[in-house]
Amino acid sequence: MSKVKVVFWSGSGNTQAMADAVAAGINAAGGEAEVTTFDALSVADAAKDSVIAFGCPAMGAEVLEETVVEPFMAEYEGFASGKKIALFGSYGWGDGQWMRDWQDRLSGAGATIIGGEGVICNSAPDADAVASLEDLGRQLAQA
Numbered sequence: 001m002s003k004v005k006v007v008f009w010s011g012s013g014n015t016q017a018m019a020d021a022v023a024a025g026i027n028a029a030g031g032e033a034e035v036t037t038f039d040a041l042s043v044a045d046a047a048k049d050s051v052i053a054f055g056c057p058a059m060g061a062e063v064l065e066e067t068v069v070e071p072f073m074a075e076y077e078g079f080a081s082g083k084k085i086a087l088f089g090s091y092g093w094g095d096g097q098w099m100r101d102w103q104d105r106l107s108g109a110g111a112t113i114i115g116g117e118g119v120i121c122n123s124a125p126d127a128d129a130v131a132s133l134e135d136l137g138r139q140l141a142q143a
C-alpha cells in the first residue's frame, strides 16, 4: 500500500476541501492518504517522499501564500528533482497564473507534475472539481 502525503495551506477552507477530495481518491485507489498542513511538516520530511501532493490557493497578487508556503517551496525546490508531484489550489478572480508559475518552478527543478498541470477551482470545489481531484488522488496512488 502506498502512503501519500497531501500537504495544504488554506485560509478559508476551499483548498482544504480540495485536499480532502484528493485524499478520498488516494484511499479509493487502495493507497493511504496522510493529509497535513505546510506548517506541520518539515521540508526534510516532505523531501523523503518520491510522490507527494501540495495544495495552496492564489494569494497576494497571483502568488503562493507568502509566510509559510512560499519559503517552504523555495527550500523544497532544492530536493524536487525526480519527484512526482500533484498540485492543486483554489482561486478567486484570477486566471490561474499562480498555479502556472508553481508548476513551472517545480518542473524547472526537475519534478514531474502528475496529470501535466495543477488542478484549480474557483472558490469551493463543485462536483466536477471533486471528480478531477479524486482522479488526481488515484493517479497519486498509482504513481
Ligand SMILES: Cc1cc2nc3c(=O)[nH]c(=O)nc-3n(C[C@H](O)[C@H](O)[C@H](O)COP(=O)(O)O)c2cc1C
Pocket (backbone or CB within 6 Å): 009, 010, 011, 012, 013, 014, 015, 016, 057, 058, 059, 060, 061, 062, 063, 090, 091, 092, 093, 094, 095, 096, 122, 123, 124
Ligand atoms: C489575501 C488574499 C489574496 C488573494 N489573491 C488572489 C489572487 O491573486 N488571485 C485570485 O484568483 N484569487 C485571490 N484570492 C482569492 C482566493 O484565492 C480564494 O478566495 C480561494 O478560494 C481561497 O482559498 P482557501 O479557502 O483555501 O483559502 C486572494 C484571497 C486573499 C484572502
